[in-house]
Amino acid sequence: MTELTQPAALDALGGVDPYAEFRVRHPREIVALLHQLANDATPVVLSGPDAMPVTSVMWAVDAAAQHIAFSVDPDSPQLQALLEHGDATCVAYLDAVKLQFDVEQLVLVRGTTGCALRARLPREMYRFQRRGSYRVRTLGGSAPTALLRHPSMPEMQLGLRVLDVSIGGCALLLPADVPPMNAGVEIRHVRIELDADTRFDSDLRLHHVTAIQVPSRGSRIGCEFMHVQPSAQRALQRYIDQTQKRRRLLQIDRNPGSVQS
Numbered sequence: 001m002t003e004l005t006q007p008a009a010l011d012a013l014g015g016v017d018p019y020a021e022f023r024v025r026h027p028r029e030i031v032a033l034l035h036q037l038a039n040d041a042t043p044v045v046l047s048g049p050d051a052m053p054v055t056s057v058m059w060a061v062d063a064a065a066q067h068i069a070f071s072v073d074p075d076s077p078q079l080q081a082l083l084e085h086g087d088a089t090c091v092a093y094l095d096a097v098k099l100q101f102d103v104e105q106l107v108l109v110r111g112t113t114g115c116a117l118r119a120r121l122p123r124e125m126y127r128f129q130r131r132g133s134y135r136v137r138t139l140g141g142s143a144p145t146a147l148l149r150h151p152s153m154p155e156m157q158l159g160l161r162v163l164d165v166s167i168g169g170c171a172l173l174l175p176a177d178v179p180p181m182n183a184g185v186e187i188r189h190v191r192i193e194l195d196a197d198t199r200f201d202s203d204l205r206l207h208h209v210t211a212i213q214v215p216s217r218g219s220r221i222g223c224e225f226m227h228v229q230p231s232a233q234r235a236l237q238r239y240i241d242q243t244q245k246r247r248r249l250l251q252i253d254r255n256p257g258s259v260q261s
Helices: 027-039 077-085 230-254
Strands: 043-048 051-062 067-071 088-094 097-103 107-110 115-120 125-129 145-150 153-165 169-174 186-195 198-211 219-226
Touching (some): 027 051, 043 077, 051 115, 169 198
16 A cells, blocks of 8 residues: 555544544535545545555445445455454545545445445545645636735735635736735735635745746746635635536536546
8 A cells, every 4th residue: 555545643643633624524525525436436445453455436325324335345355354343444535635534333235236345424534635735727717816915015905816726825926017026025914715615814925936928917926825724724625626626527528528437
């Protein structure tokens, strides 16, 4: 099993959860993420403390019965070890977001068309943005904007277009008629408005300033988010997920013959 599919050690700090801000507990959000795993046939890795990992896919999500099921090979020795333990940790990736959750009360269910590993619907899960976080171009129709004061001219209020965004930062368009900003500058109290559901406050640290090759357009400013609240980080992750999905759907609509399984 590669390092990427290793479960995070959530109790590594003596029982204190170091990833509490990434915990998801809302039942509707949990079920939606599970359905996405099932609908996309996303590979998942099930692992126990004393068992080799089992790679599978989620076969069913039954919110009413509070059950989930995975497709498995009933003759797999790794599966037998998981069943003996009774519980496991599931890790999967939705693009650049790592999902991790415990699966409990594992039972092998045999049917006429195959076998499934059934477990109780998880009551919580964790969402982690992968290192080297994926950056998405914002969707123009939502007019994503960063509202701030110019760092060298505090009386100048600006609304700069957000060109792209990741969990760690964003790129802004600085028009040519606005005084330049220098790399290394920190800007306090910035309001980021990506869409109606994703609005949050952050400080920004400017890392890169690049002139756009069309002289009349200005510069691209690469910024790092600082001091973002956990709830805003979760909202930002959802925005990135949704934007990725919408862009894939747009690509399919434009190029229906290019879709690959």
